[in-house]
Amino acid sequence: MLMEVYPGGKNNEPANAPQLPEGTVKKLIIGAVIALVLMIGWTTFYTVEEQEEAAILTFGKYSGTQDSAGLHFKLPYPIQQVVIYPAKLTQRLHIGYREQNGTIVPVEEEALMITGDENLVSADAVVEWRVADLHKFLYNIDDPELFLRNMASASIRSVMGATNLDFAITEGKTVIQTEVKQRLDEMQLQYNTGIQIVNLMFQDIEPPEGTVQQAFREVTNAREEKNTKINQAQKYVNDLLPRTRGEAQAVLEKAEAEKHSRIVNAQGDVAKFNAVYNEYVKNPDITSSRLILETLEKILPGAKVIITDGGSETVNYLPLNELMRSNASKSSAGGTTTPAPTPVPAPTPVPQEPATEGGDAR
Structure with a gap:
C-alpha cells in the first residue's frame, strides 16, 4: 500500500521552526548561574542552636561534630551535608504509661x-536521657527511642x-531505682549507643487494681504509721x-x-592545828592559856574579862571591854581624825570573898 505525503504550510510551502526572541538564551544562562549560586550559598551555611549539635557528613561519611552554637560554614551540597539534632536537650521517656494531651x-x-x-x-x-556522643547515636542504633524503651x-x-513484692512497694523503691539505672548505664556502654542516662524515677510501684491492691495499701499505711511512731x-x-x-x-561537777x-578546808x-601545836610545843603554858581565853571569847562573847594573878586577897580588875568600846566609839565619831589616847585607869581592887570549904571562890 502506497502512502502519499503532501507538503504542509501555506501555499504548499515547507514549515519552518519557531524563532526565539533575541537574547533569550543569554537570559536563561544567567538565570541558571544565579540559581546555582543561590543553591550553593544556601547549602554552604548552617545554624546550630544552643541545645543542638551538628554531625558533618563528607560524601555521606561522618567527618566531625559541631557543638558550638551560631552560624557555621561547610562545603556545598552534595560534597558535605549536616545532620542537626538536639543532643544537649534532656528528654523524657515514659515506661508503663503515656501522656496524651x-x-x-x-x-x-x-x-x-x-x-x-x-x-x-x-x-x-x-527515664531522663540525653545524647553524649552524636556519632554513636546516629550510626550505632537505628531507632534510639525504641531501643532505649x-x-x-x-x-x-x-x-x-x-x-x-513486699520490699518493692514499701521501702525498696530507691534501691530499685539505683539498680535499674546501673543496669541501663552498663547496657549503654556495652552497645555504644552514645546515650547518657541522666536519671530514672519510679512514679508508682503497686499491686494491680483490685482487692489485693487495697490490702497492700493498708499494710503500707500501717508501716508508715509505725515508722512515724518510731521517729x-x-x-x-x-x-x-x-x-x-x-x-x-x-550533779557530778557539783x-x-x-x-x-x-579537802581544801580539811587541809x-x-x-x-600543826601551827598551833608547834607553838604549844615551844611554850605549853602560854599557848594553853591563850587557847582557853580564845575559847571563852567565842562561847561567852558578852562576858566581862577580869585578869588576875590570884596571889592576893584582892583581884586586880582591868576593864578591857569598856576600854575597847570607848576607843571604837571615839574612832567612829572622829572620822579620819586620830583619837587621843585614853588613859588607862589603875586596876581597881575588888574585895575577895573568904574562901569556903572546898576551894577558892572566883
Whole structure:
C-alpha cells in the first residue's frame, strides 16, 4: 500500500521552526548561574542552636561534630551535608504509661511484671536521657527511642524479678531505682549507643487494681504509721537524753566541787592545828592559856574579862571591854581624825570573898 505525503504550510510551502526572541538564551544562562549560586550559598551555611549539635557528613561519611552554637560554614551540597539534632536537650521517656494531651494513658503490657516471689506488680517509670556522643547515636542504633524503651523495660523487669513484692512497694523503691539505672548505664556502654542516662524515677510501684491492691495499701499505711511512731519516739529520746545527761553532769561537777572544797578546808584545818601545836610545843603554858581565853571569847562573847594573878586577897580588875568600846566609839565619831589616847585607869581592887570549904571562890 502506497502512502502519499503532501507538503504542509501555506501555499504548499515547507514549515519552518519557531524563532526565539533575541537574547533569550543569554537570559536563561544567567538565570541558571544565579540559581546555582543561590543553591550553593544556601547549602554552604548552617545554624546550630544552643541545645543542638551538628554531625558533618563528607560524601555521606561522618567527618566531625559541631557543638558550638551560631552560624557555621561547610562545603556545598552534595560534597558535605549536616545532620542537626538536639543532643544537649534532656528528654523524657515514659515506661508503663503515656501522656496524651495532658491525659495519662496506662500501658499495661509495659507496666505489669512479676516479682521475685511470683506476684504481679505494676511499675511506672520515667527515664531522663540525653545524647553524649552524636556519632554513636546516629550510626550505632537505628531507632534510639525504641531501643532505649526496650532496654529500660528489660532492666526494670530484671531487677523486679529478683525483688519481693513486699520490699518493692514499701521501702525498696530507691534501691530499685539505683539498680535499674546501673543496669541501663552498663547496657549503654556495652552497645555504644552514645546515650547518657541522666536519671530514672519510679512514679508508682503497686499491686494491680483490685482487692489485693487495697490490702497492700493498708499494710503500707500501717508501716508508715509505725515508722512515724518510731521517729516520734526517737525524737523524744534525742530531746530527753541530752538534757538528762547534762543534769547528771551538773550533779557530778557539783559533787566534785564539794569534794574539793572539803579537802581544801580539811587541809587548812590540819595546817592550822600543826601551827598551833608547834607553838604549844615551844611554850605549853602560854599557848594553853591563850587557847582557853580564845575559847571563852567565842562561847561567852558578852562576858566581862577580869585578869588576875590570884596571889592576893584582892583581884586586880582591868576593864578591857569598856576600854575597847570607848576607843571604837571615839574612832567612829572622829572620822579620819586620830583619837587621843585614853588613859588607862589603875586596876581597881575588888574585895575577895573568904574562901569556903572546898576551894577558892572566883
